[in-house]
């Protein structure tokens with residue numbers, strides 16, 4: 001007998017949305033489950049896509065390939081949902097010192113240096129450069145738009161699945177008795193919660209908590225996200241997000257006074273205008289020791305996983321969601337660089 005759904009996707013963050021989108025595009029019968037975790041990384045994230053990071057001005061892994069796919073995916077999704085959530089525009093990187101500027105000189109075209117840095121807003125004695133290609137995704141609005149669309153097509157259920165107790169693999173697929181559903185495949189896209197999933201013990205999680213502040217900065221008219229260790233990202237009017245911290249030891253989704261102080265201190269190093277903190281949130285990033293996404297299937301059961309989007313879910317979810325679906329539906333190989341290797 002055919003299963004109720006060809007695919008059940010567990011989790012509707014950036015990963016699960018990309019997987020479900022690809023499956024629906026191929027005409028597959030999909031059910032998406034989500035338990036509505038308000039601290040899920042995708043609910044907290046700023047959605048910035050940044051091509052160079054850190055003091056060494058390191059280029060993001062696999063940027064060009066993933067960026068092109070992301071632009072196509074988010075533009076299609078805007079057309080499908082009618083929600084304007086994706087902004088493809090440069091960001092601004094300010095240098096913390098002369099050494100950083102020297103490093104960047106060897107990598108970045110000179111015409112991109114020192115464009116439109118307003119001295120009334122920023123202390124930037126070493127200048128900076130325009131980061132491109134860059135983009136910004138309003139992640140919560142994007143997810144809400146897809147949740148509504150999946151609901152409209154009877155492809156969404158609010159449900160907290162216990163992977164240990166609720167998943168019964170069979171020869172033909174998977175039974176989910178508490179949900180009352182059978183599936184051809186179950187695809188886990190649980191983010192950091194996947195660290196407790198007993199079906200995929202080989203995924204090498206190395207989770208990292210992050211905190212973000214919402215600020216009011218009267219008088220700041222900078223339209224670009226600005227990066228200088230801490231980043232500042234415009235949200236409309238005088239509201240900005242600022243972040244983020246990176247903590248490998250604390251995996252609770254609770255905002256901390258230390259996190260807030262670190263962001264405020266980083267901000268004061270380059271932002272001249274006074275600001276008021278109006279919000280503070282935290283989430284845990286699904287980072288792996290490989291620092292790359294990871295995807296694959298269980299060696300014996302019809303279970304699959306997409307995780308490890310780390311700090312770059314907006315960039316990586318479209319590419320690796322498509323790669324997993326290509327594998328599940330057409331048997332196309334998964335790139336060795338991101339393939340899960342698990343013997344049992």
Ligand SMILES: Cc1cc2nc3c(=O)[nH]c(=O)nc-3n(C[C@H](O)[C@H](O)[C@H](O)COP(=O)(O)OP(=O)(O)OC[C@H]3O[C@@H](n4cnc5c(N)ncnc54)[C@H](O)[C@@H]3O)c2cc1C
Pocket residue numbers: 010011012013014015016033034035036037038040041042043044045046047048049159160161162163189190191192193194209210211212243244245282283284285286306307308309310311312313314315
């Ligand atoms: C502070 C912070 C700032 C960030 N900033 C950026 C940024 O600027 N740009 C960027 O690209 N990325 C950023 N990230 C990273 C980004 O958030 C993640 O890469 C991405 O959101 C991970 O998506 P995911 O779908 O894998 O996991 P999640 O977002 O965690 O989604 C998992 C979903 O699954 C659901 N779920 C989990 N387990 C179950 C279960 N058993 N049953 C039912 N539902 C379940 C949860 O409710 C959740 O909705 C940031 C992260 C943090 C924490």
